[in-house]
Amino acid sequence: MGASLGSGSSSAASNANTATANQHPAYSANSNMLDGHLLTPASIDTIELHGANNVRRSLLDGIFKSLVEGPENATSTLGEALERVGAATRKLSRFDIFKEDGFGAFISEADRPDATPDRTWLNIALSVKEKSRLVLTAGTDVGNAEGSAYTNGVFRNIFGGAETLSINASAGTRTRSAYSVNLSTPVNGNPDVRLALDALRSTTQKPWASHEEHLTGGSLKLSWLSDSKATHTVMCNGVWRQLTALAPNASPTVRADAGDSLKCSIGHSYTLDRRDNPMLPQSGYLFKSISELAGWGPLNGDVAFAKTELESAGAVPIPFPGLQGKKSGISIGAGVRVGMLYPLAKGYNLAAPAYPSRINDRFQLGGPSDVRGFKVGGLGPHDGADTVGGDVFAAGSINLLLPIPRLGAESPLRIQLFANGGRLAALQDKSVNGENGQVLATEPKKVFDGVKSAIGELGNGLPSVAGGVGLVYAHPVARFELNFSLPLVLRRGEEGRKGLQVGVGVSLL
Amino acid sequence: MASATAPPPKPATRPANPSSAPSLWTIPAPLQKLFNHFPLVTLKSNPLPARSQILTSASDTLPTLYIFSSSADALQGKPSINPTCLKWQTLLRLHHIPFLTSPSSNHASPTGSLPFLLPPRTTTSPHPIPSSSFPAYISRSTNNPHPPPPTPREEAYLSLLTPLRLAYLHTLYLTPPYSPLLKKFYISSSTTSFLLGTILQSQLSTAASAAVLQDLNLHPQSGPGAIDLDNLYAEAAEALQSLATLLQESPTGWFFGRERPGEFDAGLYGYVGLIMEYMDTPEAKLGGLVRQAGGEGVLVRWWGRIRREAWGEFEQREK
Structure with missing residues (x-):
C-alpha cells in the first residue's frame, strides 16, 4: 500500500510539466501545439471517459464532476483547464486500477449554442485501459536471508470503487508459513487516503533466539499522503503471539518468555522520503518515525508499553573534477536510527506498577540489512547464544558509494565503503519483589530510572562498530549487497561477522 | 543464511591436517591471520533485560523446576496445580533437593510437557532435564543408588x-x-x-x-x-x-x-x-x-x- 500511495506523480498545479511522458502521451504531444494558446479563455463542456467499464460512477464523479461544474471552470484559461484535466487523470492513475501506458486524451471544441466568441468550450474524451481485475501469481523468493515459495491473489477494483483484496500464502525457510488477507479501499473517492483491514497468521523461525513465533492477528490501518508528500499511517492492532518450539539449548531468558501473550496496540508511522532513489540514494533525505502504544487504557492485552523508533538518512553527491556538470555517481550517505521502549502499567492508572518488556517486544539490532558486519540480532544483550534484545538503541552508519570505473554513474552497481555501529541496551532490575502476587511489577519511579540508566548506557564506552567494503546492486524492488566486513569494537556475547555477508532489503541502514 | 562466511576453523585442527586439500569452507591462512586481529576492542558484555534477571537469574547455583503455577506461587516455591508437576515437585522435596521454581507453559519444554529442570547457567545455555530423567537426577544429587525399576506388582x-x-x-x-x-x-x-x-x-x-x-x-x-x-x-x-x-x-x-x-x-x-x-x-x-x-x-x-x-x-x- 505504501507503494500505491507514494508512486503517484505530483498533483500540485505548478508542477504540470513534471507529469511523465508515458503516463499522458496524448496530453504532452498536444501541449506543444497548444503552447501558444494557453492563455486563451477556455472551459470544459463535457468529459467522456472510455474504458473504465468496471468502475463505479460515483468514484469517477468525485474526480471529474468538479471539472465541469466547479465555479473556476467558467473563468479558466486553456492552460488551466488542461492542467485540471491532467491533475484529475493523475489522481485517477493513483487508484492503481488502470494501466500506466493506457491513458489517452482527445480534445475537441464543443458545439455549444450559448457559446460566446471570447471563450472556447472543450469536449474532452479520455481513454483508459483497466488493469486486469484478478491477478494470480505464484513463485519463489530469495531475500532477507530466506528463501520462500508463495501464491498470491490480487482482486483489483473488486467492488468497482478501486477496492483491492489481496490474499497471500507463502512457505519458506525462515517464515515457515504465512497467510494474510488484506482489503483496502480509498476513502471518500480519494486515492491518497486508504483504509485497510488486514488479517495475518504466520509461523516464523527465529534461530538467533532459539524459538519459533506464531502470530495470529489483525489490524485496521488508515494511510494518507500529506501535502508535503509524507505518508502517514495510523493503525490499530491486535496480535496473539505464541513463542514455541524452543531449541534444545534455548537460553533461560527465552524459556521464561515462552508461551502466549496478546498485544493490543495503536500506532502511527510517518515517512518522508525525499531521496532521489530509495535503493541507491545519491542525494536527498529520509525521515521516518514509528510509534506504538500497547496495553494502555482500553487497549488491554498482556503487554503494556510505549515504543518509538526514529530513522533519518541522507546522501549528498560528490562532484568529480572534470566532469562538467555531469553526475559523478560518487556519493556519501549517512543514516541514524534510535528507538526506545518504555514499559507502562496496564489500564488507565499510569502510577500503577509496570511490567518489564518481553523478548518479542524488545528491539533487535545487527544483521546484513541493518548494522552490517554483525549477525542477525548480533548486537545487544545475549543470554548464551541467544540474542534477547534491548529496550533502547542507537545505531548509525556512514557509507561512500563509488561507481564501478567502466560502468559509470548510470549503472545500478556501486562499490561501497562503510562503517556502522550501534548500541542496544536493556532496562535493568535485579530486585525480586513478591508482594501482592506481582513478581515482575516495577514501580513507575524505578521504570523511569531504569530507562534513564539504559539510555545512559548507550553512551557508555565505544559503540560496537564494524567496517568494510562491498558491492551494491540497486534493483528497482530491493537492494542487494555483498560486503566484506570486520568487527572493530564488540561487547562480549555480541556476534560479529568476519568476512563476506550478503544483505537484501528495501530499507538498509 | 544471510552470511556466507565459513566459521573460523579451530586453531587446534589446522596443523593436524596441513596436507589435506583446502575445501571451500577453509579460510586461507593470511585471511585467518587478519581475522585474528579483529575485533580490535572487546568490551564487557551487556547485562540481561529486567524480566530475564527477575525470572531467571535469582540464583547462580540452583536448578530451576519449570511448572504450571502462578508467578507469585512459583516465587515462593508453592505446590504446582498440575498433577504431574506436583508429583515431581513433591518427590524432589521429599529428597531434600534444593531448587527454584518458575511459572511456565508447555511451550517452554523440550518435550512439550512440564515439568522439566533447568540447571543453572554456565558459560553456555544449560540443557534441560526432562521429567523422565528425574529419578536418575535424584539418585545423582542424593548419592543414592538408582531406584530399582518397578516390579510387576508395582x-x-x-x-x-x-x-x-x-x-x-x-x-x-x-x-x-x-x-x-x-x-x-x-x-x-x-x-x-x-x-x-x-x-x-x-x-x-x-x-x-x-x-x-x-x-x-x-x-x-x-x-x-x-x-x-x-x-x-x-x-x-x-x-x-x-x-x-x-x-x-x-x-x-x-x-x-x-x-x-x-x-x-x-x-x-x-x-x-x-x-x-x-x-x-x-x-x-x-x-x-x-x-x-x-x-x-x-x-x-x-x-x-x-x-x-x-x-x-x-x-x-x-x-
Missing part, C-alpha cells in the same frame, strides 16, 4: 492411577462448575485477555476430552457426551479403594512398605493433593471418593503425612 498398581487421572481430567476440564478453577490454574498465568483466554481454555478442554476418549477407547469425534460418567467415577472409586487397601497392608505407612515415600507415593499425591486442596467440597465427587476410600480415611491420613514430610513449611505458614 506396575499393576501404577495402572490404577489411570482411572483416577481420567476422573480428574473430567472434573477439572469438562465440568462447567470447575471452569473458573481451570481458568485460575492454566489461563490466568499466561493471559489476562478474555478473548485469548477463552480460545486457550477451549483448546485445553478439547485436548482433555480427546485424552479421556482415547483412554476409554471411544471415537475421538464422539465428544465428551459419549463418556459414561457413572462408570468413569465408579472406576476411580474402585481404584482409590484398591490403593487404600494396599496402603493398609503396608507396615511403614508408605506404598509397598518403603521406609521413605517414593515415586509411587508422589505420583498419587499429585492427584490426591490437588483433589483435597481444590475439589473437597460437598458437591465434588472426587473429594468424597478420596475420603471414603478404605473406609477409615486411610488415604486422607496418608495425604496428611506426605504434606507434612514434603510441604511442612507451607502447612505451618498457612496455620
Whole structure:
C-alpha cells in the first residue's frame, strides 16, 4: 500500500510539466501545439471517459464532476483547464486500477449554442485501459536471508470503487508459513487516503533466539499522503503471539518468555522520503518515525508499553573534477536510527506498577540489512547464544558509494565503503519483589530510572562498530549487497561477522 | 543464511591436517591471520533485560523446576496445580533437593510437557532435564543408588492411577462448575485477555476430552457426551479403594512398605493433593471418593503425612 500511495506523480498545479511522458502521451504531444494558446479563455463542456467499464460512477464523479461544474471552470484559461484535466487523470492513475501506458486524451471544441466568441468550450474524451481485475501469481523468493515459495491473489477494483483484496500464502525457510488477507479501499473517492483491514497468521523461525513465533492477528490501518508528500499511517492492532518450539539449548531468558501473550496496540508511522532513489540514494533525505502504544487504557492485552523508533538518512553527491556538470555517481550517505521502549502499567492508572518488556517486544539490532558486519540480532544483550534484545538503541552508519570505473554513474552497481555501529541496551532490575502476587511489577519511579540508566548506557564506552567494503546492486524492488566486513569494537556475547555477508532489503541502514 | 562466511576453523585442527586439500569452507591462512586481529576492542558484555534477571537469574547455583503455577506461587516455591508437576515437585522435596521454581507453559519444554529442570547457567545455555530423567537426577544429587525399576506388582498398581487421572481430567476440564478453577490454574498465568483466554481454555478442554476418549477407547469425534460418567467415577472409586487397601497392608505407612515415600507415593499425591486442596467440597465427587476410600480415611491420613514430610513449611505458614 505504501507503494500505491507514494508512486503517484505530483498533483500540485505548478508542477504540470513534471507529469511523465508515458503516463499522458496524448496530453504532452498536444501541449506543444497548444503552447501558444494557453492563455486563451477556455472551459470544459463535457468529459467522456472510455474504458473504465468496471468502475463505479460515483468514484469517477468525485474526480471529474468538479471539472465541469466547479465555479473556476467558467473563468479558466486553456492552460488551466488542461492542467485540471491532467491533475484529475493523475489522481485517477493513483487508484492503481488502470494501466500506466493506457491513458489517452482527445480534445475537441464543443458545439455549444450559448457559446460566446471570447471563450472556447472543450469536449474532452479520455481513454483508459483497466488493469486486469484478478491477478494470480505464484513463485519463489530469495531475500532477507530466506528463501520462500508463495501464491498470491490480487482482486483489483473488486467492488468497482478501486477496492483491492489481496490474499497471500507463502512457505519458506525462515517464515515457515504465512497467510494474510488484506482489503483496502480509498476513502471518500480519494486515492491518497486508504483504509485497510488486514488479517495475518504466520509461523516464523527465529534461530538467533532459539524459538519459533506464531502470530495470529489483525489490524485496521488508515494511510494518507500529506501535502508535503509524507505518508502517514495510523493503525490499530491486535496480535496473539505464541513463542514455541524452543531449541534444545534455548537460553533461560527465552524459556521464561515462552508461551502466549496478546498485544493490543495503536500506532502511527510517518515517512518522508525525499531521496532521489530509495535503493541507491545519491542525494536527498529520509525521515521516518514509528510509534506504538500497547496495553494502555482500553487497549488491554498482556503487554503494556510505549515504543518509538526514529530513522533519518541522507546522501549528498560528490562532484568529480572534470566532469562538467555531469553526475559523478560518487556519493556519501549517512543514516541514524534510535528507538526506545518504555514499559507502562496496564489500564488507565499510569502510577500503577509496570511490567518489564518481553523478548518479542524488545528491539533487535545487527544483521546484513541493518548494522552490517554483525549477525542477525548480533548486537545487544545475549543470554548464551541467544540474542534477547534491548529496550533502547542507537545505531548509525556512514557509507561512500563509488561507481564501478567502466560502468559509470548510470549503472545500478556501486562499490561501497562503510562503517556502522550501534548500541542496544536493556532496562535493568535485579530486585525480586513478591508482594501482592506481582513478581515482575516495577514501580513507575524505578521504570523511569531504569530507562534513564539504559539510555545512559548507550553512551557508555565505544559503540560496537564494524567496517568494510562491498558491492551494491540497486534493483528497482530491493537492494542487494555483498560486503566484506570486520568487527572493530564488540561487547562480549555480541556476534560479529568476519568476512563476506550478503544483505537484501528495501530499507538498509 | 544471510552470511556466507565459513566459521573460523579451530586453531587446534589446522596443523593436524596441513596436507589435506583446502575445501571451500577453509579460510586461507593470511585471511585467518587478519581475522585474528579483529575485533580490535572487546568490551564487557551487556547485562540481561529486567524480566530475564527477575525470572531467571535469582540464583547462580540452583536448578530451576519449570511448572504450571502462578508467578507469585512459583516465587515462593508453592505446590504446582498440575498433577504431574506436583508429583515431581513433591518427590524432589521429599529428597531434600534444593531448587527454584518458575511459572511456565508447555511451550517452554523440550518435550512439550512440564515439568522439566533447568540447571543453572554456565558459560553456555544449560540443557534441560526432562521429567523422565528425574529419578536418575535424584539418585545423582542424593548419592543414592538408582531406584530399582518397578516390579510387576508395582506396575499393576501404577495402572490404577489411570482411572483416577481420567476422573480428574473430567472434573477439572469438562465440568462447567470447575471452569473458573481451570481458568485460575492454566489461563490466568499466561493471559489476562478474555478473548485469548477463552480460545486457550477451549483448546485445553478439547485436548482433555480427546485424552479421556482415547483412554476409554471411544471415537475421538464422539465428544465428551459419549463418556459414561457413572462408570468413569465408579472406576476411580474402585481404584482409590484398591490403593487404600494396599496402603493398609503396608507396615511403614508408605506404598509397598518403603521406609521413605517414593515415586509411587508422589505420583498419587499429585492427584490426591490437588483433589483435597481444590475439589473437597460437598458437591465434588472426587473429594468424597478420596475420603471414603478404605473406609477409615486411610488415604486422607496418608495425604496428611506426605504434606507434612514434603510441604511442612507451607502447612505451618498457612496455620
